[in-house]
Amino acid sequence: MKDVKYIYNPKTCQYERARLTWRDIVLTGFGILFTATLLFIGIVVLHNRFVTSDYERQLRAENKLLKEHKPVLMENLNEIETTLQKLKSEEKDLYTKLFNTTPPSEKNVAASLSKEKVLLADAGDFQSMLETLKGRSDALYDRTTDSHAATRPISEQDLAMMLSLPSILPIQNLEAEKLVSGFGKRVNPFHKGMYLHPGVDFIATRGTEVVATAPGEVNDINKNELQAGYGNSIVIDHGHGMSTRYAHLETITVRPGQKVTKGMVIGTVGSTGGSVAPHLHYEVIRDGEHVDPSLYFIEGITSRQHHQLLERNKQSNQSLD
Template sequence: MSKVKYYYDPDTLSYRKIEPKKSRRYRNIGLFVLGSFLFGLLSLVLLLNTNLINTPAELSLRREVKNYELQFELLNKKMEQIEDVLSNIEERDNNIYRLYFEANPIPEEQRRAGFGGVNRYKSLEGFNNSEMVIATTKRLDIIKKQMAIQSKSLDEITKLAEEKEKLLLAIPAIQPISNKELTRMASGYGWRSDPFTKARKMHWGMDFTAPKGTPIYASGDGKVTRADNNASGYGKHIRIDHGYGYMSLYAHMSAYNVKRGQRVKRGDLIGFVGSTGRSEAPHLHYEVWKDKDRINPINFYYGSLSPQEFENMLKYANQENQSLD
């Protein structure tokens, strides 16, 4: 209830009631309404920026953000597991696979390198969770790069393994005449007495004494480059190119079982023992070449002899006796 105000009128010697002007009344009403509006607006703004009042859309957005945060947390845990597995594969790759196949290890800084140059994550900046999103994206990009490097490395290892397998099959690694059909190992690689001149002469292969017609086997995978009687002293002979710089030669044969240009596998029957060419008796003269140099064949029998058999062969091969060719 508004208070009634009076003033003293000296003319009438009495108190008279003060009547407010209409303009002032309207102004007061206007100020009150404006003040109420501003107060209400300020209160609404404050309430909207607190958790006290949320619209259904805001509540839905908050739940969605919380769900995304949870998904990012789960994603980071999965990335930790992937990083552990990748680390294990990389360790085996460098210390076992690449070492075995004589390939250089991949440097750690190359595997873990980030991405330089232009800012790849600028579009992710300016949001409430930008730091988390950018960190996760960077981590994921590095993992993808690691996986790409590892994939290329395993492709290289696969190729090296295939080449290694081919190399192991190509090396002349077995005795060209079976032990059960061998009379004896007559002469080894080194200086020997020539059967015709009796002079001391370098013997570039190994002589295996065996009856005429005894099977002769390819000592490694390869391609027959010669099967003829056109080389001095060798008589009927076969040469097999094994690749990787290796070549084997089989001389003084009585007959062929292969022809020039034919591909053979280790253990394939290629011909038969004879005494053609410069030969004193039926035997196989066997040579191994590496990069066009003749080397001692005795170092290549790991694929067919037992330790005791190899020891006996080594003893006979080192005797400076007379060769058969």
């Protein structure tokens, strides 16, 4: 039998059975709810503290791996970005040199996978990003494979022809300002009339080394004491209809029939023959016709230097021979 609570009523001078009030009910309910809440929180804390599920252990292991590999991933991403920027710069320079114009502007396409997004991703998102990157990599590989398959491979003969092009400057570390007279109609320094200047003139001090602009064979050497013509000059046959001439030399260090390589020293700058100052007169001959040598200067210089050479080459002035 439950205990019954009685209270003394001074008005009736009797003990009467106690009745529950709303205040007692509310306080009792809050007390029970507060006690249950504290008990539930304690159970949850103890469970999280001492009980670990298989899924939690897996997540902790993944977080540890991501934390350890994050610096490596960041370093790799930085290297990739640096390489991409370098390739874009080199591609721009090559396009400018080959086509004598600035490359078309690229469309601004927002990258869906930024570096920050990858590094801040959780385990699930990180796995999804890896799958996305793998898909894009496979698609890029397929595109490049199709592109190469549709392109005719370069034959050995074509490759040899490309390697025979006189693509470097005949004087190493040459500044663009040293090109003082270009290809085309110029004023003759002797009779002051207009004539076709078949090459370009590079001013330099006596004794400056002159190099072969492409591999080939020395076809002709001319040594002339007369104050006219090319003076001491060399003609190198590069094959495939290409040859180059180096005139007004002080000394010649090669012999007829000798094989030369690109960048090999073949003589020094002088002022022999019909020359008014020490300089190198350089010509490019293709299939028996003189062509503009400045169009072939693409190796070992920047696009800015190439543009400067082209601008200097266009100036109509007096030649040095």
